[in-house]
Amino acid sequence: MPIAHVVLLSRIAAAVAALALPFGAARAAEEPLTVAWRDKPPYHYMEAGKEKGFLLERARKAFNVANVPARFVREPVKRIWANFDNAVRNYCSIGWYRLPERERMAQFSVPFYVDPPQLVLAGPRTAKAVRAHESFASLLGDPAMSIAMIDGASYGAQVDAMVEAGRTHVLRRTVGPISLLTMVMAGRASFTLIDRHDWDWARTHEPTVRGAVPVQFPDMPPGQTRYIVCSKDVPQSVMARINHGIDVVTLEDRSDRPGSR
Template identity: 30%
Template sequence: MLKKALMCLGFLLMCMRPQSAIAESLDIYYFEYPPYYHQLANGQASGIIVDLARQVFAAAGVEPKFSFVPAKRILHEIQSGRPAASLGWFKTAEREQFAHFSLPIYVNRPVGVFFLRENEQRFRPYDTLEGLLQNGSFFFGRVQGFSEGALLDEMISKYQDKTVQVAADTIRLLKMLESRRFDFMLIPPEEVDVLLQAAQTSKDKFKLRAMNDIPQGNLRYIIYSKAVDPDLIRRIDQAIVTEIGMLPNGQ
């Protein structure tokens, strides 16, 4: 009888443990986009935003299960109805129709116009992106399906005939710029060195130029499928405030 009573007491004590002590798992999709997220040789997820997210998830009592998924498949997975999330996305009205967003987890430095240095004379008269696009003689390359942030997306949408959509990643985009398939791309300064290294090309070939009508950096968020428990999202938001703080307004 004593043994049975002790077993029952042990079971009751286990049931009384705080729920916060039990890590809740969450599938996290990421793709190859250094320096924010990329896959190491050992298969582990790494990068600026991955490291921030790990810190936040630990504080929220969440065990992230990272899965490397091609970029064009991630939004499809987010819309599939399964509980899952992905890191570092821009918030857009279109995406808010099928997904939830965290508080911002990272803010970029302002993007600049990235072009071949041999064309520096052509770009010299322009100090705004709008002016560059209005000129009509420049073609702009971007990864298909990617957002540049709400402000820039709205501006770029007026110049679809001068936009080259590339169904690939930023490495392929850079290679196409190097091959003169278009005249420029947009990139924040923190991405330049890592991208050039990944593309195995020289920094001396290119120039990054700031534009006066792009004064702020883009905010990046964790995007969740609508199957993720809102209480879990709120818990992660609280951890973002604690571990990172409230980021300034951006695009």
């Protein structure tokens, strides 16, 4: 059995021992947490009036295992972080990278999910110029290029730092990944960044972005870890239960993978 698997089992066992209280009674006395999620298919999104997404379902399962009452709501990125900055009480959000500026506003769970690496996505008009670069660092050093990015969102500390240090013109918009892809396809930006889950979803669900060109660079940083984030007033006992729920869901996910048994 892999060491990481053993460590996770030990952590779950310790959490169960520490949380050996009447969960039902505790739940009845608790005010539900508001758990915000932003539109990011296929992680979490609306389709035909229904909430969908593999990470949203994972979060629901984790809160259910933790026996923590929760009310899930869709909110835009900037509102979510404004709520944390304004110390809104009993408030959580799912699927965020851990950054120093965010740690000042909120508390983070144990690791919730690890992304696949980002891809550079170019349009038909810019693919040749993007591919002319041998590395991501070289691409970001090209002042003739422009990158479309979501305003208020992080692409991971390493990617954020590379973009900040580069010479590429940065176009930040308060929109989702699909709208950024539309900008690239229309030639209003040279390229954007997208993770593999986003791209797999977009190319099968969004006809307007078909024909976009994915480009992989050898120096692209690895996928980032996502967390559940909660306001600082959420008690440590509740955070411990949320962490336990995440650990259980993570263990089940690993056990379901081919070759894990």
